[in-house]
Amino acid sequence: xxxxxxxxxxxxxxxxxxxxxxxxxxxxxxxxxxxxxxxxxxxxxxxxxxxxxxxxxxxxxxxxxxxxxxxxxxxxxxxxxxxxxxxxxxxxxxxxxxxxxxxxxxxxxxxxxxxxxxxxxxxxxxxxxxxxxxxxxxxxxxxxxxxxxxxxxxxxxxxxxxxxxxxxxxxxxxxxxxxxxxxxxxxxxxxxxxxxxxxxxxxxxxxxxxxxxxxxxxx
Numbered sequence: 001x002x003x004x005x006x007x008x009x010x011x012x013x014x015x016x017x018x019x020x021x022x023x024x025x026x027x028x029x030x031x032x033x034x035x036x037x038x039x040x041x042x043x044x045x046x047x048x049x050x051x052x053x054x055x056x057x058x059x060x061x062x063x064x065x066x067x068x069x070x071x072x073x074x075x076x077x078x079x080x081x082x083x084x085x086x087x088x089x090x091x092x093x094x095x096x097x098x099x100x101x102x103x104x105x106x107x108x109x110x111x112x113x114x115x116x117x118x119x120x121x122x123x124x125x126x127x128x129x130x131x132x133x134x135x136x137x138x139x140x141x142x143x144x145x146x147x148x149x150x151x152x153x154x155x156x157x158x159x160x161x162x163x164x165x166x167x168x169x170x171x172x173x174x175x176x177x178x179x180x181x182x183x184x185x186x187x188x189x190x191x192x193x194x195x196x197x198x199x200x201x202x203x204x205x206x207x208x209x210x211x212x213x214x215x216x217x218x219x
Contacts, residue, residue, distance in 0.1 A: 019177045031105070038115045039135055040182050044173055047184040050104035051167050055188045058100060064093060067190035069147075069163060080197045083161070090147055095146045101167060108171075139172040139177065145192070154194050162192040 058064045070087050072084040116129055148167040154160035167186045172179060 021146050035115060036180065038136075039173070039175055042115060042179075043135070043173060043182045043209060044184050046108055047105060047169060047171060048186045050108065051169075051184075051186040052188055054096045054100040054104040055097060055167075055190065058096065059190065063096060064190050066163065068192050069132070069191065070161070070193075072195065080195060083195075094147070096146045097165060097167070098142050100141055101169070102140060102146075105142075105169065105171070110151050136174045137171060138174050139174075142167070144168060157197060158196045159198075160192060161195055163190045164188065165190045170206075 001082060003207050055064070069086055071084040071086065072080055073084065083188070117133065135201050148164045148166055150162045150164060152160050152162070167184075169184050171182045171184060
């Protein structure tokens with residue numbers, strides 16, 4: 001190879017490197033925000049499904065039951081006098097729920113979380129097509145499981161008592177643009193029952209309560 005040919009080869013490689021660098025920067029600037037938004041949405045959906053599945057399995061197995069969490073006291077005439085929470089059972093369920101949720105979230109793989117490149121480049125024509133942009137779960141941090149009460153009218157002299165579990169997790173993922181923390185919040189209905197009679201003003205247990213009743217029947 002002559003000196004002139006070597007010089008031309010270097011020039012060609014230099015131009016190609018500049019073009020490649022420019023395309024890379026363009027992709028990061030223009031496509032990265034869209035890709036990250038799609039990835040975050042998919043991670044949120046997959047994680048929420050995993051949380052719902054984890055709690056649903058426990059409900060189906062009888063591990064989560066209203067009468068094990070709540071005790072309704074009545075007087076000799078059958079009137080409701082108090083609603084009590086079994087704190088020991090709630091604490092046990094918290095630990096069991098968090099453990100099951102962590103197990104389900106650990107099963108998320110980068111194949112499940114990948115976003116098709118067609119959904120990023122030309123979503124109008126190629127949405128859901130093409131190879132996946134790789135996404136890998138690096139860590140899952142579960143902060144807490146909060147049992148929340150909701151009381152709402154269910155009819156004449158009837159109150160619907162619902163217990164919802166609020167789960168908050170943070171999932172750290174690795175994508176082609178770097179690492180990112182994605183917070184996921186999911187609320188799952190765990191149990192409910194209809195209380196016949198006025199809900200009493202005496203209520204013991206979960207402090208995270210929401211009372212959606214008429215003012216005269218709220219504690």
